[in-house]
Amino acid sequence: MTAVSCPTVIERPRDLPTSMQQLASRAQYRKGDTIYYQDGPAEYGYQIVTGAARECALQPDGRRQVVGFLMPGDMFGFCTPQVHRFSGETIAETTTIARYPRHRVERLAESDPEVARHLLQLANDAVERLQNRMTVLTRPTALERVSSFILYMTDGVAGNANNSVVLPMSRYDIADYLALSVETVSRTLTELRQRRVVELFSARCGSIIDRALLQRYSENGEPRSHASQWD
Amino acid sequence: MTAVSCPTVIERPRDLPTSMQQLASRAQYRKGDTIYYQDGPAEYGYQIVTGAARECALQPDGRRQVVGFLMPGDMFGFCTPQVHRFSGETIAETTTIARYPRHRVERLAESDPEVARHLLQLANDAVERLQNRMTVLTRPTALERVSSFILYMTDGVAGNANNSVVLPMSRYDIADYLALSVETVSRTLTELRQRRVVELFSARCGSIIDRALLQRYSENGEPRSHASQWD
DNA sequence: CGCATCATTGACTTCCGTCAAAGTGGGTGG
DNA sequence: CCACCCACTTTGACGGAAGTCAATGATGCG
Numbered sequence: 407m408t409a410v411s412c413p414t415v416i417e418r419p420r421d422l423p424t425s426m427q428q429l430a431s432r433a434q435y436r437k438g439d440t441i442y443y444q445d446g447p448a449e450y451g452y453q454i455v456t457g458a459a460r461e462c463a464l465q466p467d468g469r470r471q472v473v474g475f476l477m478p479g480d481m482f483g484f485c486t487p488q489v490h491r492f493s494g495e496t497i498a499e500t501t502t503i504a505r506y507p508r509h510r511v512e513r514l515a516e517s518d519p520e521v522a523r524h525l526l527q528l529a530n531d532a533v534e535r536l537q538n539r540m541t542v543l544t545r546p547t548a549l550e551r552v553s554s555f556i557l558y559m560t561d562g563v564a565g566n567a568n569n570s571v572v573l574p575m576s577r578y579d580i581a582d583y584l585a586l587s588v589e590t591v592s593r594t595l596t597e598l599r600q601r602r603v604v605e606l607f608s609a610r611c612g613s614i615i616d617r618a619l620l621q622r623y624s625e626n627g628e629p630r631s632h633a634s635q636w637d
Numbered sequence: 638m639t640a641v642s643c644p645t646v647i648e649r650p651r652d653l654p655t656s657m658q659q660l661a662s663r664a665q666y667r668k669g670d671t672i673y674y675q676d677g678p679a680e681y682g683y684q685i686v687t688g689a690a691r692e693c694a695l696q697p698d699g700r701r702q703v704v705g706f707l708m709p710g711d712m713f714g715f716c717t718p719q720v721h722r723f724s725g726e727t728i729a730e731t732t733t734i735a736r737y738p739r740h741r742v743e744r745l746a747e748s749d750p751e752v753a754r755h756l757l758q759l760a761n762d763a764v765e766r767l768q769n770r771m772t773v774l775t776r777p778t779a780l781e782r783v784s785s786f787i788l789y790m791t792d793g794v795a796g797n798a799n800n801s802v803v804l805p806m807s808r809y810d811i812a813d814y815l816a817l818s819v820e821t822v823s824r825t826l827t828e829l830r831q832r833r834v835v836e837l838f839s840a841r842c843g844s845i846i847d848r849a850l851l852q853r854y855s856e857n858g859e860p861r862s863h864a865s866q867w868d
Numbered sequence: 869c870g871c872a873t874c875a876t877t878g879a880c881t882t883c884c885g886t887c888a889a890a891g892t893g894g895g896t897g898g
Numbered sequence: 899c900c901a902c903c904c905a906c907t908t909t910g911a912c913g914g915a916a917g918t919c920a921a922t923g924a925t926g927c928g
Contacts, residue, residue, distance in 0.1 A: 463772075467856040471775050473768075485760055491768065519747040526716075526753075529760030533716055536767040537704075541694070543774040544702050544816045546917080548884070577907065585775045587885050592908055609892085609907060625698040777885080779916065808875060818917055823876055840875060840925080 420453070420479055423520050429511060430504040441494035441503065442483060450505045451484035451528070452494065457501025458574040461492040461535075462582075472583040474535040475559075475575060484508065484525060485532040497574050543585055545624075551584045552594040553624035556604065560614065569614035571604065598623075654751050660742060661735040672725035672734065673714060681736045682715035682759070683725065688732025689805040692723040693813075703814040705766040706790075706806060715739065715756060716763040728805050774816055776855075782815045783825040784855035787835065791845065800845035802835065829854075 432455065435441065441452060444464055454476050461473040461482060473492050476482055483494060484506075496503075515522040542554045560571055573580070581588045598604045603619050606612035614620055663686065666672065672683060675695055685707050692704040692713060704723050707713055714725060715737075727734075746753040773785045791802055804811070812819045829835045834850050837843035845851055 463768075465772070465856075469775070471771070473771070485757075485764060487761060491764075515753065516750040522746065522750075522753045526756060526760065529716060529757060529764070530718060533760065533763055533767060536764060536771060537722065540702070540704070540767060540771055540774065541696070543771065544700070546816070546883095576905090585777070588907080589886085589909085590884060593884090596908070625696070777915095807873090819875080820877085820918085821916055824916090827876075 420481055422524060423518065425514060425518055426506070426511060426521050426524065429506050429514070433503050433505055435496040435501045435503060437496060437499045437501075439496045439501075441496065442490050444490055444493040446490055446493075448483065448486045448488060448490045449508060451481065451508055451511060452506070453481045453504040454478050455502040455504055457496060457498035457503075459494055459496045459498075459501060459503075460575060460579060460583075461494055463492050470582050471585075472575075472579050474539060475579075475583070481528050481531065482535075484511070485529040497579070539583065542583075547626070548584075548586055548590045548594045549597070549623050550626050551586060552580075552591060552598065553603075553620050553626075555580065555584060556598075556614065557617075557620060557624055569617060571612050571614060573610045577609075653755060654749065656745060656749055657737070657742060657752050657755065660737050660745070664734050664736055666727040666732045666734060668727060668730045668732075670727045670732075672727065673721050675721055675724040677721055677724075679714065679717045679719060679721045680739060682712065682739055682742060683737070684712045684735040685709050686733040686735055688727060688729035688734075690725055690727045690729075690732060690734075691806060691810060691814075692725055694723050701813050702816075703806075703810050705770060706810075706814070712759055712762065713766075715742075716760040728810070770814065773814075778857070779815075779817055779821045779825045780828070780854050781857050782817060783811075783822060783829065784834075784851050784857075786811065786815060787829075787845065788848075788851060788855055800848060802843050802845060804841045808840075 430453070435457070441459060442448070442450070444462070456478055458478075459476040459482075461476065463471045463473050465471065474482075475497070476494075483490070486492075511521065511525070515525050538558060542551050542558070545551045545554060556571055559573060560569065575583075577588050577591050581591045584591065586594075595604075595606070598620075599606055601619075603616050603623070604612055604614050661684070666688070672690065673679070673681070675693070687709055689709075690707040690713075692707065694702040694704055696702065705713075706728070707725075714721070717723075742752065742756070746756050769789060773782050773789070776782045776785060787802055790804060791800065806814075808819050808822050812822045815822065817825075826835075826837070829851075830837055832850075834847050834854070835843055835845050
């Protein structure tokens with residue numbers, strides 16, 4: 407069972423009030439489609455039905471951050487000001503997404519406390535996603551970041567009791583998520599493979615061989631913190 | 638006026654509904670006091686009245702992250718599950734904080750849509766704080782991170798039209814916020830001082846000499862992103 | 869006045885980013 | 899069906915930036 411210790415609390419399943427579900431419409435996307443644009447109007451909230459997506463932030467200097475990955479069941483685009491802070495883009499070859507008109511959801515929330523509670527919950531989820539990434543970004547070494555990431559991608563994924571790893575996103579996406587160069591991501595994966603901690607059947611699909619070790623790697627590196635000067 | 642481009646949208650002022658304000662009680666803290674504990678019950682939300690505080694995450698391996706700094710007007714501890722993900726600790730010698738019982742606020746939100754809206758807004762603020770830090774953490778060089786940080790600490794601070802910089806927190810706090818070593822933070826500040834971009838009257842107090850340059854430093858470094866493979 | 873905490877500086881080493889090049893695989897069109 | 903192409907992935911060599919270790923300065927509080 408090995409209770410997972412750190413950043414990997416994911417919120418995949420979500421039971422919505424039917425009053426809210428009824429507002430949804432579905433849309434099909436193909437790989438690389440933009441669901442919504444950064445700085446564009448935030449008219450809808452979304453939920454992945456099948457496939458996968460990513461949230462990106464394009465910075466003024468042209469750099470790209472991948473802020474989070476979205477898997478089936480994940481909801482996103484609800485906790486945002488009038489204008490999207492990120493863009494949402496599909497990753498998987500074909501992705502189905504349920505779309506909720508935000509203003510109607512919000513109107514519903516005014517009268518239905520249960521819906522309001524769910525909206526707050528969605529905000530919490532968004533915070534959690536961000537915090538997951540932050541945790542990973544504070545790890546000083548590439549080995550720790552990549553290890554964390556692999557664990558993150560296996561834990562909490564629906565129907566994944568075993569140790570299989572599926573990476574729907576490219577190495578570039580991973581690199582921009584972990585704030586590393588592609589080369590470093592690739593090298594680190596190779597190293598994990600050579601150390602027989604994971605095995606990869608193909609570039610994007612494999613399994614964990616030694617989960618405990620991976621866990622240790624992800625928390626590895628000597629403490630470099632300056633905790634509690636005042637007890 | 639040089640519109641600030643990037644990570645520095647802060648949300649200092651906050652007009653709360655009086656129905657919510659009436660729930661508040663005040664408390665005095667001294668430097669280093671813990672306002673609430675990570676993994677402890679989240680019974681209250683808070684607002685800094687005077688002084689300053691930090692949110693910290695202690696990781697299982699013993700490392701500390703400083704997740705964010707809280708200045709007068711900032712609200713925090715509202716957007717959290719039953720249990721605090723962070724701890725909250727005061728930084729300033731004496732800090733006054735308004736305390737809102739969460740369950741009463743939430744109960745109020747069930748009947749008062751305006752309060753509910755404010756709660757969502759607070760979630761947005763939390764997201765914004767996290768995203769500020771994330772933006773900074775993705776900057777590859779220490780110069781960029783420290784420059785961003787200085788700008789972050791001057792922009793949006795109430796009543797700071799000028800270029801004065803006040804750093805209520807220690808170098809260690811800054812280091813744990815930027816995920817750098819203390820030495821690197823110190824060295825980088827020294828370098829900024831030598832290049833006459835900032836001046837420091839004391840370790841924690843100074844002013845910006847060349848804001849434009851600081852801005853450039855904070856966005857410096859060649860793009861290292863892998864944007865839009867599929868345009 | 870003295871100690872403890874915080875801050876700075878220096879020397880050395882390691883890790884990662886950059887540049888460059890080769891390898892892989894899947895999809896499309898001939 | 900095959901071949902080509904393009905996007906993606908991997909690997910290698912090199913240099914620079916930041917972490918670590920160690921020591922010295924500053925500052926503030928008792």
